[in-house]
Amino acid sequence: MGLITGQPRNATVRALQQSSLLVLSKTSFDRLMRSNPALCLCVYWNVGCTMMERYMETEAQGRTLAAQLSASDEQLHQLHEEIEALCSGQVE
Numbered sequence: 001m002g003l004i005t006g007q008p009r010n011a012t013v014r015a016l017q018q019s020s021l022l023v024l025s026k027t028s029f030d031r032l033m034r035s036n037p038a039l040c041l042c043v044y045w046n047v048g049c050t051m052m053e054r055y056m057e058t059e060a061q062g063r064t065l066a067a068q069l070s071a072s073d074e075q076l077h078q079l080h081e082e083i084e085a086l087c088s089g090q091v092e
Helices: 026-035 037-088
Strands: none
Touching: 026 037
């Protein structure tokens, strides 16, 4: 994503065996994307798929949190009613 957005990116990677790595600058990446439309389409398709998956995961988490908040709100409302009843002497 950093090559696409230009934003800094850092990660810790550990190789399991002897490896050769390639450093790809943003300029080189952009040039590669312009010179190879099929590769460009593939890269951006995969980025779009990844973003959609992340969105759907976040949306599901949001629905779960909303349900938990609703349940907590109901419990809080019931507790408030019980406290009011105790304070007004309506409960023995």
